[in-house]
Amino acid sequence: MERALVLAASAIGIGLAMIAGLGPGIGEGYAVGQACAAIGRQPEAQGKIQSTMILGCAIAETTGIYSLVVSLILLFANPLVNLL
Amino acid sequence: MNVAINGPKILFTLPIFGGINITESVRNSWLVLIIVTCLCYWLTKDLSVHNPGKKQIVAEKLVLFVKGLVDSNMGSQWAHMIPFVGTILTFSFLSSVMSVAGLRSPTADFSVTAAMALVTFFFIEFYHLKSKGLLGFFTRLTEPVIVMTPMNIVGEFATPLSLALRHFGNIASGTVITALVYGALAGLSQFILGWIPNTFIANIPIMQIGIPAVLSVYFDLFSSGIQAYIFCMLTMANIAGAVE
Numbered sequence: 328m329e330r331a332l333v334l335a336a337s338a339i340g341i342g343l344a345m346i347a348g349l350g351p352g353i354g355e356g357y358a359v360g361q362a363c364a365a366i367g368r369q370p371e372a373q374g375k376i377q378s379t380m381i382l383g384c385a386i387a388e389t390t391g392i393y394s395l396v397v398s399l400i401l402l403f404a405n406p407l408v409n410l411l
Numbered sequence: 412m413n414v415a416i417n418g419p420k421i422l423f424t425l426p427i428f429g430g431i432n433i434t435e436s437v438r439n440s441w442l443v444l445i446i447v448t449c450l451c452y453w454l455t456k457d458l459s460v461h462n463p464g465k466k467q468i469v470a471e472k473l474v475l476f477v478k479g480l481v482d483s484n485m486g487s488q489w490a491h492m493i494p495f496v497g498t499i500l501t502f503s504f505l506s507s508v509m510s511v512a513g514l515r516s517p518t519a520d521f522s523v524t525a526a527m528a529l530v531t532f533f534f535i536e537f538y539h540l541k542s543k544g545l546l547g548f549f550t551r552l553t554e555p556v557i558v559m560t561p562m563n564i565v566g567e568f569a570t571p572l573s574l575a576l577r578h579f580g581n582i583a584s585g586t587v588i589t590a591l592v593y594g595a596l597a598g599l600s601q602f603i604l605g606w607i608p609n610t611f612i613a614n615i616p617i618m619q620i621g622i623p624a625v626l627s628v629y630f631d632l633f634s635s636g637i638q639a640y641i642f643c644m645l646t647m648a649n650i651a652g653a654v655e
Contacts, residue, residue, distance in 0.1 A: 378483075378484075381641060381644070382641065382645070382648070385577065385644070388577065389573050389576075393576065399580075399584075399587070403418070
């Protein structure tokens, strides 16, 4: 019974953790949109803008990846079950 | 229908230091090392200045690509970092792209990306030490005010952690999503053809033909390339940022 409760709560927790994917999605979309506008204004600076954008996107993605790691831990190596 | 998502399997255990587990990741990274070695040998065989062959042009393009990355992101005084950045780039890309051949990517294992990030971490600390001296190495943690010291220490360790987690998360999520979609498609083809009494026709994986290839192009080729590139960019930015 307790185990089932913990597993259900973990499943809900996994779903909740992945809501964090929202933030990087919005942030990266905004960054890419701005990069497109910048390339439109200055097509000759495309290479520089692109590499800076990819770097920025990678950093913005970090929070999303953290939430992914949290949910992966809950899915495959759930530490809460072992506490019972 | 069962969807199996597990970590790298342990192939055998070396009976030294209390047993070292040789997992799939270890074997596949050895495979990457062998591929890189053979590729280096094959590409750099009979080089010539006056009449370069096709292989030599490919090799020069690769070297110039890494050189261009280091020059534009770190500056030309960092030419000695070109081999390191090239190694990270090649190893990371080939490891991730390995899943195209159906092997488990070593970079989908946190230990491998953590090892790569650890090397970067030691480089960062080494260049902090080299540029600031022993005293400056420790006083930089108390800047701008002494209250910030715990935050700075956490930040120091967060750099390699986020590097490793980013690479691991991207590749591992690709593996997990591919496995899930594959399982779902198997269920779907069972649903479409399962009512036919002939067992041969009922077991044709009709939905699994072609559709996983689209995912594979994104997760295996595109994502691997981008992650290798990002890992190198952040490595270079962090190492160059240590000397200021």
